[in-house]
Amino acid sequence: MTSIDLSADAARAALAPLRLDLADDEAVDRYATAIWCQLVEPGDSAAGRVVATHGPAEALVRLVAGAAFPGLSAREAVAAQKRWMPRLAPRGVTDAVRIAAARGVSLVVRGDPAWPAQLDDLQDHAPLCLWVRGDLSVLSRLQPSIALVGARAASGYGDLVARELAAELAGDGIPIVSGGAYGIDGAAHRAALGAGGTTVALLAGGAERAYPAGHTQLIDDIAATGLVVSEVPCGSAPTKWRFLQRNRLIAALTTATVVVEAGWRSGSLNTAGHAADLGRGLGAVPGPITSPGSAGTHRLIRDYGASCVTGADDVRELLGVATCTAARPGEGRTDDSTRVQDALSSRVGRHAAEVARRAGMAVDEVQPLLGMLQLAGVAHAGVDGWRSTAGRG
Amino acid sequence: MTSIDLSADAARAALAPLRLDLADDEAVDRYATAIWCQLVEPGDSAAGRVVATHGPAEALVRLVAGAAFPGLSAREAVAAQKRWMPRLAPRGVTDAVRIAAARGVSLVVRGDPAWPAQLDDLQDHAPLCLWVRGDLSVLSRLQPSIALVGARAASGYGDLVARELAAELAGDGIPIVSGGAYGIDGAAHRAALGAGGTTVALLAGGAERAYPAGHTQLIDDIAATGLVVSEVPCGSAPTKWRFLQRNRLIAALTTATVVVEAGWRSGSLNTAGHAADLGRGLGAVPGPITSPGSAGTHRLIRDYGASCVTGADDVRELLGVATCTAARPGEGRTDDSTRVQDALSSRVGRHAAEVARRAGMAVDEVQPLLGMLQLAGVAHAGVDGWRSTAGRG
Numbered sequence A, B: 001m002t003s004i005d006l007s008a009d010a011a012r013a014a015l016a017p018l019r020l021d022l023a024d025d026e027a028v029d030r031y032a033t034a035i036w037c038q039l040v041e042p043g044d045s046a047a048g049r050v051v052a053t054h055g056p057a058e059a060l061v062r063l064v065a066g067a068a069f070p071g072l073s074a075r076e077a078v079a080a081q082k083r084w085m086p087r088l089a090p091r092g093v094t095d096a097v098r099i100a101a102a103r104g105v106s107l108v109v110r111g112d113p114a115w116p117a118q119l120d121d122l123q124d125h126a127p128l129c130l131w132v133r134g135d136l137s138v139l140s141r142l143q144p145s146i147a148l149v150g151a152r153a154a155s156g157y158g159d160l161v162a163r164e165l166a167a168e169l170a171g172d173g174i175p176i177v178s179g180g181a182y183g184i185d186g187a188a189h190r191a192a193l194g195a196g197g198t199t200v201a202l203l204a205g206g207a208e209r210a211y212p213a214g215h216t217q218l219i220d221d222i223a224a225t226g227l228v229v230s231e232v233p234c235g236s237a238p239t240k241w242r243f244l245q246r247n248r249l250i251a252a253l254t255t256a257t258v259v260v261e262a263g264w265r266s267g268s269l270n271t272a273g274h275a276a277d278l279g280r281g282l283g284a285v286p287g288p289i290t291s292p293g294s295a296g297t298h299r300l301i302r303d304y305g306a307s308c309v310t311g312a313d314d315v316r317e318l319l320g321v322a323t324c325t326a327a328r329p330g331e332g333r334t335d336d337s338t339r340v341q342d343a344l345s346s347r348v349g350r351h352a353a354e355v356a357r358r359a360g361m362a363v364d365e366v367q368p369l370l371g372m373l374q375l376a377g378v379a380h381a382g383v384d385g386w387r388s389t390a391g392r393g
Helices: A008-018 A024-039 A045-054 A056-065 A074-087 A090-102 A117-125 A136-141 A156-171 A184-194 A213-225 A240-253 A268-277 A292-303 A312-319 A336-342 A352-359 A363-375 B008-018 B024-039 B045-054 B056-065 B074-087 B090-102 B117-125 B136-141 B156-171 B184-194 B213-225 B240-253 B268-277 B292-303 B312-319 B336-342 B352-359 B363-375
Strands: A105-109 A129-134 A146-150 A176-178 A199-202 A227-230 A256-261 A281-284 A379-382 A385-388 B105-109 B129-134 B146-150 B176-178 B199-202 B227-230 B256-261 B281-284 B379-382 B385-388
Touching: A008 A024, A008 A090, A008 A105, A024 A045, A024 A056, A024 A074, A024 A090, A024 A105, A024 A129, A045 A056, A045 A074, A045 A117, A056 A074, A074 B352, A074 B363, A090 A105, A105 A136, A117 A240, A129 A136, A129 A213, A136 A227, A146 A156, A146 A184, A146 A240, A146 A268, A146 A312, A156 A176, A156 A184, A156 A256, A156 A312, A176 A184, A176 A240, A184 A199, A184 A213, A184 A256, A199 A213, A199 A240, A213 A227, A227 A240, A240 A268, A240 B336, A256 A268, A256 A292, A256 A312, A268 A281, A268 A292, A281 A292, A281 A312, A336 A352, A336 A363, A336 B240, A352 A363, A352 A385, A352 B074, A363 A379, A363 B074, B008 B024, B008 B090, B008 B105, B024 B045, B024 B056, B024 B074, B024 B090, B024 B105, B024 B129, B045 B056, B045 B074, B045 B117, B056 B074, B090 B105, B105 B136, B117 B240, B129 B136, B129 B213, B136 B227, B146 B156, B146 B184, B146 B240, B146 B268, B146 B312, B156 B176, B156 B184, B156 B256, B156 B312, B176 B184, B176 B240, B184 B199, B184 B213, B184 B256, B199 B213, B199 B240, B213 B227, B227 B240, B240 B268, B256 B268, B256 B292, B256 B312, B268 B281, B268 B292, B281 B292, B281 B312, B336 B352, B336 B363, B352 B363, B352 B385, B363 B379
Parallel strands: A146 A176, A146 A256, A176 A199, A199 A227, A256 A281, B146 B176, B146 B256, B176 B199, B199 B227, B256 B281
Antiparallel strands: A105 A129, A129 A227, A379 A385, B105 B129, B129 B227, B379 B385
16 A cells, blocks of 8 residues: 655655745645645546545545545445555656746645636536646636637638637737637637737646647747646646546636537537536637538537627627627618608609508608608608609609 | 499409409409508508408498498598508509419419418418419418528528528428529529429519519529419519518418528518517528628527528428438547546557556456447557557557
8 A cells, every 4th residue: 555645844845846835734735635636637526525525635644544435435435546546656746846846837726815716616526726837816817708719620710710809808808718729729829919918728738838739839928928727737648538627627717618610529519518517608609501610619509509609799798798889770671761762763753642652651641751751861852742862763 | 532343243354354263252352352452551450450350342342431440540540541542543453453464473362272371370461462473382382381581692602501401492392482582582592493392482562573673584483383472463563661571471471481691781680580570480591700691690590599500401490390310429428438548559558557547547447448449449458458549649
C-alpha cells in the first residue's frame, strides 16, 4: 500500500515553487487537492462526493487507509479505490507543481477568492481545482460571459461569423470563452483579442502547453491579457475524455453557449448539451442547409430548443444584457390605406368617389385616408383629382 | 338606386357562357355569388357574414333594397352599403363570366363538391367563391399539401433550396402551392412540374391572366396539369391589397406553409402570419445570417415559433406525413470505453494494469471494455499487451 505524507511541511515543500504564503491547514488542503487532481479523471463524481464530504486531506487519508467512504456505496467505494490508487504517486504532484511554477500557472481551489462559484452548479461533477495561466481576476469577471464554440473544420462563413460576433461582444466588454482549437474557437479568441477584449481558453490538457501546438502563439497571447484554464494538472495530455469533460467547464463557466458552426456529430453539440443541462443559455447560428457545417446548429435549433442567433444583439438577449435595439419595423400594411393607395394612379387623376369605388370602400372612409396619404407624401390632390406620387397605379 | 334582376332567367343568361346545367335556385345563388364577388374586396368580413346569414341572393336583395342586416351593427351596415353599392353593375359580372368561359376558368362556390372545406377555417374572411383554371379535382386533393413561398428577389441559394424541396415533395405526391411570382414561387412551381407533381398557383388578380406577365408560360403550364386559382373575378387587377389577401388563401388551402427565403419585411411573412393564425404548420428555411434574404426566415424561427426546415423530411414532419427516417446518430461517446481507448497507443503495447492506470479506472473495469474495443476493431491484444489499431495514442 502506498503511503503519503500529508504534514504541513510536506505540503509546503511540494507547493514551494508556487511561492504561496499559506497557513498550515491551507497548505495541506491545497496539496491534498492537487493530489486528488492527479488521482482522478475530470468529472469523477465519486471523488467529488468524498472530497466534499471529508475535505481533500481527510478523504485522502481514508483512501490510503482503505477506510470506508460513507457517501459511496460499497460497490462504488471498491471501484473508486481500484481506479484511484494506481495513480497515487507524490512525484506526480511535485512534477506538476514544478511545471506550473515554471510556466506561470497558478492553482486555484474551491474557497479561493478567485474560485468561480458558477462551477459549483456542476455539483459532484465540479472540478476539484483549476490550473490557470494569465490574469487571475478574469475568473471572477465571467458573469456575464459567452462561450463561442464550433467546428475545427470551419467554413469561411463560420469563421466570419465567429469573428464578427466575438469582436462586437468582446469590444462591448463581454468575455469570450472558447476551447482554443482550430476553426471557430481560434477565430473567436483572435477576434476578441483584436477587439481589445477579454478571452478565456479552456484546455483539455495541462494549462502549460498549447493544444493544438499550432496555437502556441495564440494561447500565449490569450494568457497575456486573458486566461488559459485547465482542470488537469500541468503535464497532462489532452485525451478524448478530457476534451468532453472540458466542454462541461466551458458551459458551466459562462452565462450562455453559442454554437457558431457544427457538423451533425460535432463535439460542440456536447458543449451545447452541458449548457442546456445546466440551465445556461443556448444559442446556435443558422447557416445554409446545403452546408454540412451547419447541420449541427440546425439540429440544436430544431430539436434542442437552442435560440436562433443571427447577430450580436441576439447573443446579448441570451445573456440578459440590456441592449438598445432599434424598433423592429412593422409588418406590411394590410389596412384600408393600402386599398386606397391601390386605387390611385400616378398617370391619371381620380376623384374621391372613383377612388372609393375602385377601393371597394365608402367615399367618407376614403376621404380621410387620402388626406393621410397626402401627409405621408405618397398621394397628392390636383385639379383632376387624386394621384399617387409613385407606384404602378 | 341601382336595381338588379335576380330571376332564374337572368341568372341563366348571365352564366350561359359557362355552360352549366343548373336548377333554378342553383343558378340564382351562383349568379348572386358572382355579383357579390364583384362588390367586395377579398376578406370583407361584413360581406362574409351577410352572405352566410341570408344566402347570396337574399343578401343582395336586402342590399339593393337598403334593408337592415341583422348581423351587422348600424354603423357597419351604413359603411358596407356605402362601399358595396358603387360597384353594383350587372355588366361587370357578365364581362367576368365571358372572360372566364373564353379562358377555361370555372366558378366554384361553397357547396360545390370541389369546394375545399379547409377554406372555411377563415370564417367570415373566407372567400365567397373561387375562379379556377385547370384540373378542378386538385382542389379536393390539397390535404396534405405544402405552401412553398418566399422572396421575389431570391438568391441562388433560395432558388436551389426551393427547387430541391419542391421536386422531392412533389415527386412524392404532395401538391406544391405557391403564388406564381418570380423568385421562390416560380422555382417551386417549376420544380414541381419538372418532377411530374401537382402544383397550384394562387393569383392576386383574375385567374385568366398571368401576373407577372413574364410567367405567362409558367401559369399556362401549371393550369395544364395543376390549378390556377383566384378569388377575384376574371378581369380584376392584382392590387397590393389583393396580394395580401391572396396570402391568406395560400395559408388556408394548405396543411403547412414553409418560407424558403424572405427579407426582413417580405410579403411572405404575411403568409406565414396567416398560417400561424389558422393553426397551420409553419416552417422556415434558415440561411446565412450574412444574407438579407434569410433575415425574414430567421425572424420567423426566432420570434414566431416557425420550425427550422433543413430538408424535405422536416417538411414531411410538419405535414404529419409518415416518413421513414434513418436513425439519427447518437452523441459522441462519453463513457468509460472512451477513456480506455484514450489510454491505448498504436505504437506501444500496454498491459491492462497500465491501461487502467492511464484511464484512471480499475483493472477489472478496463478488461471487459478492452474486449469490446477488440470486437469493435479499434483495439487488439498482442504479446506486449494492448494497442489501438488507429488514433493518436
